Amino acid sequence: MSDLPTENVQDYPRPPALEPAGARIRIMLGGALAADSTRALRVLETHHAPTYYLPPGDVLARLTPAAGRSFCEWKGTAHYVDVTAGGATARRAAWAYDRPTARFAALAGYLAFYPALMDEAWVGNTRVTPQPGDFYGGWVTPNLTGIVKGVPGTRHW
Numbered sequence: 001m002s003d004l005p006t007e008n009v010q011d012y013p014r015p016p017a018l019e020p021a022g023a024r025i026r027i028m029l030g031g032a033l034a035a036d037s038t039r040a041l042r043v044l045e046t047h048h049a050p051t052y053y054l055p056p057g058d059v060l061a062r063l064t065p066a067a068g069r070s071f072c073e074w075k076g077t078a079h080y081v082d083v084t085a086g087g088a089t090a091r092r093a094a095w096a097y098d099r100p101t102a103r104f105a106a107l108a109g110y111l112a113f114y115p116a117l118m119d120e121a122w123v124g125n126t127r128v129t130p131q132p133g134d135f136y137g138g139w140v141t142p143n144l145t146g147i148v149k150g151v152p153g154t155r156h157w
């Protein structure tokens with residue numbers, strides 16, 4: 001059972017909203033705590049599960065620059081990092097915006113993690129499942145209603 005309020009992903013705005021997460025965020029990798037934050041931010045976009053961004057000071061894992069960049073029409077250019085904790089390394093498992101757009105300036109340097117590449121991710125006392133597909137990094141929790149994009153045929157809605 002989720003301790004989070006019910007939210008419909010179809011009600012999330014476009015362009016996306018940025019707000020405090022309002023819950024403790026924890027990430028496990030290799031049996032170790034990779035990140036733990038009460039200061040995370042989340043991005044809410046129509047038909048997406050929320051994406052959580054953690055301040056670098058709350059990341060306990062070792063981060064190593066990884067190849068590649070991506071571009072978001074709302075946030076700008078992101079770079080990727082490998083994440084190492086508990087003797088395990090997850091390749092290209094997190095990303096950050098060093099110089100995000102003005103609307104998302106608060107995300108500068110914060111890190112978002114692909115929950116599919118971590119052992120566990122938690123929002124409060126609720127365990128996360130990854131957003132469907134292999135492109136998006138949203139965190140699906142049981143309190144979400146509506147259609148979460150990511151399965152084949154939904155990538156460019």
